Amino acid sequence: MTVTTPQGFRASGVAAGLKASGNDDVAVVVNDGPAAAVAGVFTANRVKAAPVLWSQQVVRGGVVRAVVLNSGGANACTGTLGFQDTHATAEHVAAGLAIGAGEVAVCSTGLIGERLPMDKLLPGVTAALEGLAADGGDAAARAIMTTDTRPKSTVVDGGGWTVGGMAKGAGMLAPAMATMLCVLTTDAVADARTLDVALRAATRLTFDRVDSDGCMSTNDTVLLLASGASGVSPSTHELTEAVTAACRDLCEQLVDDAEGATKKVAIEVTSAASDDDAVEVGRSIARNNLVKTALFGNDPNWGRILAAVGTTAAAFDPDELDVAVNGVWVCRSGSAAEDRSKVDLSGRDVTVRVALHAGTATATIWTNDLSHGYVHENSAYST
């Protein structure tokens, strides 16, 4: 179980016919309370999908009792009519649950630029509402998949209360605020302000540090719903820890299942002058296609890593940079050190460590290699 593991939540997933494959494509998550607090973070992309524009308004109200999600279409770049489709979807959920449309968040994912087939979506939403169940989390996680090869769910035990979550990812995976679609639930007692603090702290260290392919989505949404059903009020710190752990687990699953990836890469930047410097350097390496293709080729090409570091504004002296690949320090003080043939890149997990020798800050960015599979999958997606 996942989003329905915490008390007070029901969920479901059904096939509405939005996907050509016939797989499930509509999910609903309902918060039965007693509370209905919410927080959300959304894509920093300025081209925002209709459901993002809608859900940002809804979350601002601080109360969300239901989230409706669809795969098979992003409802992005669809203009006023697309926004009306999102509104109509929320109204449809609200009518079925006898709540207000302003308490219904909407998330969509899939191809950009096409209207959703409302004649299929709304009957699907009706079916999803009818199928709501206290063990429906797995079905919901499955219904939001696009090119994901498996559903992503998580549960973190807070001690008398729980955080659950589900996410979809795979492509266009480089959030600047949040990434992809993710719904987190908790039965902790917490108001919207506390949830917001916990969620922003968590996403800053997790989703914001995933950079699979450098491409920021129009639809990224992370929602955190609290039912209060456990009756337990954790401290903000405790809640933040649990939400961060849930987000971290989902991020690992996202990077592990990224489109076409053959490597799951952790880029650890150490001895940076600031957190921002460490993140900038890590992201620059993560986005460098020559580094990514080298990793695909099992090539510990530290020269390309240094070239990527050199494009940043971070504090460092080029003659002091150290680089280790899977524990072998192939570069010390900006020049060749240990023999690159000692590096074993045959496994799926890769760790690149870069020491800047400019301070004490550290950050880890998670990314993937750039493979033939990525090119294939993304050159054939819409055609």
Add this chain to the structure above:
Amino acid sequence: MTVTTPQGFRASGVAAGLKASGNDDVAVVVNDGPAAAVAGVFTANRVKAAPVLWSQQVVRGGVVRAVVLNSGGANACTGTLGFQDTHATAEHVAAGLAIGAGEVAVCSTGLIGERLPMDKLLPGVTAALEGLAADGGDAAARAIMTTDTRPKSTVVDGGGWTVGGMAKGAGMLAPAMATMLCVLTTDAVADARTLDVALRAATRLTFDRVDSDGCMSTNDTVLLLASGASGVSPSTHELTEAVTAACRDLCEQLVDDAEGATKKVAIEVTSAASDDDAVEVGRSIARNNLVKTALFGNDPNWGRILAAVGTTAAAFDPDELDVAVNGVWVCRSGSAAEDRSKVDLSGRDVTVRVALHAGTATATIWTNDLSHGYVHENSAYST
């Protein structure tokens, strides 16, 4: 002919054994005067190769009588010893020509992080000096190739004076100041200051707007040498025009021969609030792997283009963006417009036009698609 087309220059290219293939790998270009003015622009990468550090000093002196270039090794991230190798190479050229080492620019290209085999390089330089010829430009252009499939040369007739040039490119091709190795020659009469003005104006509109794979090199160098042998003194404007035309021609050749590319893509950003905005938007599209893979797949995926525009700080309203692919306006006012099936992407040349409706500035960024060939070539380069 190329760099030797203007009067007053000799050049040569020989095989020193730096390349495993046995192909030519050392080139020399000599300016026989009467003048020896020079200007240069270099990579903005903070991790700079030894020859870049050397040549920056030399160009600062305003006089360059010879350029020695090698492929088969970048001499980057090689520390103090690598710098000594560059210095020794310049001294070797200087001794052979009876000039000062401070009048010899050095350029290297190839794998980062390995010392050059000086026992092969210096005899190669000797042979290159012996082979200097007034028609040696083609040989020189061939000797600086790495993964280039063909040499790149250009000639621009100024009317009584000429600009010639050669360049190598192919990978790590996203300059922020200059790109790759390029030597331009002219027999115009012009001092170092005038050459600098002309060269910076030219590279700003040409090399700085090539972004093939988003990766900035450690070795980018563009040199402009003036012999004054024509006796003609063009105006700064005339010189800038000719140098810009030479650079543009070389850029076209670079993008046409980029690693693994199946498309040569011009991204034209119009009605921007400023030049900087137009360049930022163009570069963001050029670097977006989902746009690049879509183009490889002959998919006019304008949604991905809008998502890339949305990550920039440029002035625009998402609901006013227009996008044309090969002349078909598939997106108007941020939503679907003409049928995407009308777009013919079967050819090698692609034009993406984005109208921001925020001003009158325009810029064109040249890029390539992201293909299986790129992944193959760059996952196997050093292994």
